[in-house]
Amino acid sequence: MINVRTDLAVEAHELSKKEAADVTEIDGVISRVEETGRITITRVDITNENGERALGKARGSYVTIDAPDLKYSLETYEKVCKIISDEIHKMADIDNDTLTLVVGLGNRDITPDALGTSVVSKLLITRHLKESMSNIFGSGIGSVCAIAPGVSGTTGIETADIIKSVISRVSPDLIIAVDALAAADIERISNTIQISDTGIQPGAGVGNNRDGLNEKTTGVKVIAIGVPTVIDASTISKTEIPKEMAPLMVTTKDIDLVIERSAKTVANGINLALHRDMSLRDVESFVG
Amino acid sequence: MINVRTDLAVEAHELSKKEAADVTEIDGVISRVEETGRITITRVDITNENGERALGKARGSYVTIDAPDLKYSLETYEKVCKIISDEIHKMADIDNDTLTLVVGLGNRDITPDALGTSVVSKLLITRHLKESMSNIFGSGIGSVCAIAPGVSGTTGIETADIIKSVISRVSPDLIIAVDALAAADIERISNTIQISDTGIQPGAGVGNNRDGLNEKTTGVKVIAIGVPTVIDASTISKTEIPKEMAPLMVTTKDIDLVIERSAKTVANGINLALHRDMSLRDVESFVG
């Protein structure tokens, strides 16, 4: 039984193998590692129910990009933007008519939870322009809309309910949901990006289970992109941290700056994926 | 023809009377003024099509609260909170079972447009709590939820579409929409609050006309509350300001601070109206 909380499939896999000490392979879990320069890409595929149980995650593909020098190196930043774009294209068919809805999850007033809303503010939003002036735009500009639905504690409404109601009004062909994650390993804070095709559980990040947002519940492919910004205090605590201390979190002192850089990377990865004729430089002209 | 842009019925009325110089009354417009201390309350009722044409506003009641020392006086702030609460009660029947959806309009990243989103962040949101623990709450606590839908420039979606889709999911009994307004008189910036029962035109504040949000289009009473935060540059310009200068605005240097105080006043007026057993002091304990 894994009792360390992590939103990363790659960590769940490591922990799961550690438990079953004499086992090197888990039935229903396939994992491959690629290295390119200082960037490591790990692909974990969960293929059956046993794999789901072992890792505590839904069936599907989880791609983890570990880039330890993302904070410091512009070169790494540019490469990671490209990798994110490529991985989105592997998971979804995106052509000229694809309408994508990006959902920025989390609470913008709590810094380590603000990744999703920050990403949304850095996207090149075009749906309202495309509709009225489709002939001006080149064919490689996608149709993109976005919402930041807030959290139920500040809206009084289940986040999934807001998202589903907007989906039914907008009828997107693809959904990309972005959220802050919890990791087990402090080295991963803000250096790791996970992309999966399994959708998300809004609110799962804070310990609640609610209706998921995935292909089954929405009828459209849901790609989830997340970056670890906190580790659970209980993960590193010497003693059991009492329940009422749940809001406690461990994060880095430079979290405000780090969220900014991570959000820019994820946003521009998405911008590149959806606006296929634009270069990273083009995209940066628009969104800074 | 009025060509000074104002969102305030009271100003539209003054301008309209000024034009028709020899007329003291306009058919279809009834106006009354009350003074209490340094606070002036003006009620403008537009009762027929002629009144609508003359003032360029929809039929209904417009209450304007002018409080020149709102910025400086806690006493005025407390009185205005109470007046806002009373006026909301005059416009809508609110009882124990009323579910209210508050909509905070505008762009949170543009300070003078951030009034609506700022108000929403200061509300006591209870719908998600009421449902699960209705027996703990006293009867005077209302059921309140809220959204800040953003603006179409940053979401790619018509704001009215997002709001309507949430309305159809949440089924509120009452909607209160809060937005920043433009005024003609610079003395009114942040000292004036307008409350009306006519709903709103999302995006009207920036010169566009889109589907309105009102009792006719939503099936529920829509109370609109607004505070002037800008005056159109064209209103004070010596020369015609060219079209492409439209994003220009005139506002006060202390607008960041002023929005904070106005938002607090409007938010706590709404909190008092919807949570009828709470005092202003109670409310401030929760929302600061």
Place this chain on the structure above:
Amino acid sequence: MINVRTDLAVEAHELSKKEAADVTEIDGVISRVEETGRITITRVDITNENGERALGKARGSYVTIDAPDLKYSLETYEKVCKIISDEIHKMADIDNDTLTLVVGLGNRDITPDALGTSVVSKLLITRHLKESMSNIFGSGIGSVCAIAPGVSGTTGIETADIIKSVISRVSPDLIIAVDALAAADIERISNTIQISDTGIQPGAGVGNNRDGLNEKTTGVKVIAIGVPTVIDASTISKTEIPKEMAPLMVTTKDIDLVIERSAKTVANGINLALHRDMSLRDVESFVG
């Protein structure tokens, strides 16, 4: 040897007694506890070198105010403002001619380190007004100025150097320095306020030792006021956290909101102390 890091004398005292298990009193340390309602005031006086060594703190008086419901209760907030004001008066003679310089320490861009700069932004600053219109102000309005010198990582200048150079220009009669602290007990985050007459070590909070700011080095009384906003990750970690993880911190999810409330409490405590004829209500009219 205490190896748990805490900036609170009251915690250093507890830890020190725990170590010397059979000892109930430490030579050179006097401690008294008062309770008023839900607020506990603990006074720790370090009177000689042995006490300094045992607690790892400079000689002087340390007053700790523990107020577990400060976040929720307006009544507690008001009482704590009054206690802060009273304690400042016990430590310093403040009369009509006292010029006070408040120094807000820390990095405003790192939320849990922003307490000092946030307090400074909520003070009623009068020095520049008093000088030019001393006859308008009543005798109970103090002369107050303030600086937020930043941190050496973002200025390239020792913080103590900036402060000392301003002191020599302004010649204050009293200095009040405000900073975020580290505590050992997670229950103290944002519920505790420490006031001492021993001055401060700028940068001490992040593990560096630099020239102190105290009566000896400045020639004026230096009152230090601090609120714990983080606990060291190493304090709760199961395993030794490696050196390079030093920037890791443990804090609460609602730290943005909590800093706001703590800063308001400390600021208005100082405002009450320095502007002796103003009530809390007067002060709140000016600074929100």
Place this chain on the structure above:
Amino acid sequence: MINVRTDLAVEAHELSKKEAADVTEIDGVISRVEETGRITITRVDITNENGERALGKARGSYVTIDAPDLKYSLETYEKVCKIISDEIHKMADIDNDTLTLVVGLGNRDITPDALGTSVVSKLLITRHLKESMSNIFGSGIGSVCAIAPGVSGTTGIETADIIKSVISRVSPDLIIAVDALAAADIERISNTIQISDTGIQPGAGVGNNRDGLNEKTTGVKVIAIGVPTVIDASTISKTEIPKEMAPLMVTTKDIDLVIERSAKTVANGINLALHRDMSLRDVESFVG
């Protein structure tokens, strides 16, 4: 008599020539224009007392960079960074041992006044590192420190006093002061950068005259860099705007975003000038 308020020498020159309608040259003022692509550089030299009187500015060199597409074009942004760096080098001898103090003027809580503080937060600050590890750094890395002294309204201290006291402690070889400016022409908001070797009048931007910060008063060269972010409401008003409305300002709706881009341009221009071995790309890796 010029009664339109502008901080730009180039505008003062134009207005001055317009007044003296039959005159094409003013004694004591020399002006040259260069164009490179879409960027215009205007150099106004004020060489004698008559020039000072005519333009209402101190003797010295004023370089104005007009770049209408700075907001949209990365290419323009990169060119302007380079031009700023070059102009700084023309005004000051900068070698390996030059210690530069950058002063970010203005009030960070008022968006259009926050340019200076925003620039300071984007600088590569090295003085505290250079001192302790001079042998690691290459010879082309300058020694840079910076302060954001605030405004007298929030500190109670004359800004010039804070700056002078830090100067006497740090003993810089060069001072670069950055501030938001007022322009007369709305087209210049955020598209224009003025660089001069005449120092600044802190607070001049808000209509007050105080002790200047220049080579005469400080003993070191003071380069002033400014960007217009507002135009005086009185400049465009149909009627005389009353004195008490002075805090009114005209600015653009997207001022928050525009300040960000302008600040980045100025900051990286300064970074390039002071750290001579670094490319723009290097600099962006550090400061985002």
